[in-house]
Amino acid sequence: MNRPRLLAALAAAPAAVAVADILPAATWLPTVRAVLFPALDGRGSRDHVALTFDDGPDPRSTPYFLRELDRLGVRATFFLQGAAVLRHPALVRRMVTEGHEAAVHCWEHQPPWLPRPLADRAGLERAVAAVRETTGTQPRWYRPPFGVLTATRWWAARRLGLQPVLWTAWGRDWQPGADPDSVLAQLCERLTGGATVLLHDSDRNSAPASWRTTLAALPRLVARCRAAGWTVGPLAEHGVPVAPQRFWRAASAWATSADAG
Template identity: 80%
Template sequence: MVSSRRVAAAAAAAPVAVAAWHILPAASWLPAVRALLLPTLDGRGSPDHVALTFDDGPDARSTPYFLRELDRLGVRATFFLQGAAVLRHRGLVRSMAAEGHELAVHCWEHKPPWLPRPVADREDLARAAAAVHSTGGARPRWYRPPYGVLTATRWRAARRAGLCPVLWTAWGRDWEPGADTGGVLAQLGGRLGGGATVLLHDSDRNSAPGSWRVTLSALPHLLARCRDAGWRVGPLAEHGLTEGG
């Protein structure tokens, strides 16, 4: 009887243990946690440099505007791409690479992270990395998960694909309904500084409709602020991150 009860208790506890193992690394979403324990994941790099990054592209409706504006401003950035969108817009992705931007991996498609999907996460991330590599011509180095939620299965899938996870130091919350240029800059200002990694979006695919226009309008102001402070701005490849961190 005792043995049966113990088996039943263990069987009941197993799903809880699996869920806890899966979701515990997602605590790294909290800026205070990763700033203290995981500076690479927080995007902390060279103190004289700011890494400029964009999520959710490529998007044929909006990404070309960002490419033109970044070229006008004389800046290159890192774009975290969705693999399925890469295959739909191969020409655009090739243009991004040809113009000197760094291509990284965001996901295959933007899916919620809460349920353990070890096989699906591994397969999705591997084919997203392959799509970026085959289209852009360079093997991607960086991975940022959708919603910034780095579960255990996503973390293991990234390492298996040879990718280094990195989140952000400062974000503009540019995806929100009602966001405006001043609000995006104010949100960034809280944690913006030398060594920071900035998160913005070049697509409204997973954001409020038209929000990318707000992001685009904020770019010259952000660049001016960084340059006035003496910080160089560029992609993660130039940011001095330790990939094994």
């Protein structure tokens, strides 16, 4: 290969890696995952709605959610940031003692669109270890930041025994200007029996004080579900099917492509 072609190939290599790694992020689109990967869309038992929260634990806000969930008689799944778990272990242990489920979100939020295979793998390993050592239980579920599943994240999740689950309905409660009415309206666009609901118990990565909006919307959401005859609870009780082998074959192929790039 002559010098110009070699330089062009070297310049193209990082772009190829980035494309291969980010390709699975198409599952962020609800229509894509609902059709191809219903388990990833959080589809479970039709008489149940899974209630999930991202970005905790946060000592400023999470205790309010625990108190409100206790008042409502509801248990939920919390997707936790590993670094925050180590900073607030007592809060995480309280969460589990009160019957909630601890799942893995990330180590800390990072932009998902840049190829960082080694850092992504190491961060997910650290987050799993933090949750396991703090709670004494092996986490089952994984939801990546921004809901973006890169090839690296898919493959690392399988290696760690995690099943990725995104969401069926979200409240966009992180946005500036969101209020309880808008959160409930956004959720109801895709809220059905069998849905997995995404909300946030912290404003760590959201608009300031947005958690107060989420907290105010929570009893209305639970009442809406119960009026429809749906039980509200954690993913462990949701009946999400085990990810089929084609799911993991796709993850493996994407990860191999990214590594080869």
